[in-house]
Amino acid sequence: MNLDLATVWAAIIGLGLFLYVVLDGFDLGIGLLFPFLEKSADREVMLNTVAPVWDGNETFLVFGGAALYAVFPVAYATLLPANYLPVVLMLAGLIFRGAAFELRAKATRTRHMWDLAFIAGSVQAAFCQGVILGSLLQGIKIVDGRFAGGSFDWLSPFSVFCGLGLLVTYATLGCGWLIIKTDGKLQENMYALMRPISAVLLSTIFIASAWTVLGNPAVAERWFGGHRLVYFAPVPVLVVASIWGIWRAVNRRNERLPFPLALFVLFMGYTGLIISIWPYIIPPSLTIWEAAANHSSQLFMLVGAAIILPIILCYSFMQYRVFRGKVRESDAGYH
Template identity: 70%
Template sequence: MQIDLPVIWAAIIGLGVFIYVMLDGFDLGIGLLFPFFEEKAEREVMLNTVAPVWDGNETFLVLGGAGLYGAFPVVYSTLLPANYMPLILMVVGLIFRGAAFELRAKATRTQHAWDLAFIGGSALAAMCQGITLGSLLQGIKIVDDKFAGDPFDWFSPFSVFCGFGVLLTYATLGCGWLILKTDGELQRKMRQIMRPLLAVLLLAIAIVSLWTVLGLPAVRQRWFFSGNLGWFLPVPILVVLCTLGIYRSLNRSHEAMPFLLSLAICFLGYTGLIISIWPYIVPPSLTIWDASSSRSSQLFALVGTVIVLPVIIVYNAMQYRVFRGKVREGDHGYH
């Protein structure tokens, strides 16, 4: 029996993208929450919770991009040209926030400017990721395995709203992370912010879900007429249960549960995306098998990935283990 390498590679890339969203999501979310806190000490604590791990979080974005290039090269002639602008802006945002991490701690007169760079870079990166997601869902015009649409096809009310949805998701993850990693007055403020933020996120999820069903015929076809409905039905129920669980944990002052349940909501949304596009890697016409590189190329790259991926995962896990525990004002060794 021959191994279906495109399916294996789709699973690897899907895993890498989800781990990136999970880890860099709360990382970007902290930048989105920055404007709500003016005190320097509070901002320092917020940054210190991710200072030891933020660059490692982005490793999985590189993994996903490299895997995509090696296993599904046709995607680079379709998905990327269709989203050049948001993807370039995303990279610009990541550069600005990365520079802000390193330079704001050393700045004196320009620290406020680096705070703005951190906020703007986080917002720009998150927004562009959501716009690219919306562009993927609404479909990309392909002729002869090449992008055949307009350079601004990515810009639509649906894709922009998906961008705001990703902003809300990351901000919620950031809130949950800071509840876990801080205490005292900062933690109390995060609990207050998370309640209305979660309500707005739930509304955004409902709107995006309805929009995809009513406004995107290809997605509606895959949900209701391709045998996928049974897989999707538990998703909205579980999202509501996770939301109720977060509110309950906030009321009972649980520290880890808001973050863990926020991750669960993120995972459920990700499964909804997979159900909406599977087996297409670039909807509405390019499947994972259509976009695949040669079997020998995929097999060669798979051998390297099997060796490297566990090392990356263990390295990142060790980071979080070493820097576990609360972060408080005046802690040293994070910059």
């Protein structure tokens, strides 16, 4: 029996994308939470919680982009021209944010300016990622395997809402991360923010889900056609239960639960995305098999991924293991 390499690669790229959203999500979320805390010492602690790991978190974005280019070239050649501007703005935000991260540590009189740059870069990168996701969900026009839409087809009320929704998602992850990594007054501030932010996240998830189902009959059929509703009904139930668990953990000052529960909400949202678009890699017409490179190219890349991916995963695991524990104001930091 021949191995379906397109499905295997879809799973690998899907895993890489999810790991990027998880790891760089709370990283970007810290930049989104900066405006809520103006004390310089608090901001320094916030940055020190991710200083040893932030650049490694973006490895999965590079891996996913390279794999998409090599294994699903038709999808890459379609998705990129359909989203040129948000992709460029996203990369610019990540670059600007990374520069601000490093330069603010050396600045004295201009540190507040670099703080603003860090906030702006985080907002820009996260928002553009959400816009790209929204443009994918609303569908990309393809004719003869090529993008056939306009330069601003990606811009719509739905894609803008998805951009705002991803800002809320990353802020929730960042808040949960800081609850685990900090203590004292800063941790209390995060507890105070976690409940309203997670409530907004819940509202955002249900609005985006309803908008997608009502606006796209094909997605509605995937969720509600036949007996599928019976199988997929636990997804929204688990989302609500997780948000309730976050509120309960916050009330009890249980610092270990909010972050993993926020990750689980993200996982449920990601699962819902896969249900909504599978087997299309570019909805509504391009499947993973139609977009895939030839079998030998996929196999060659799979050998490379079998070597590289475990190394990346081991490196990521070790960096979080080495730098585990609380970060406090009195710590020297990692700049």
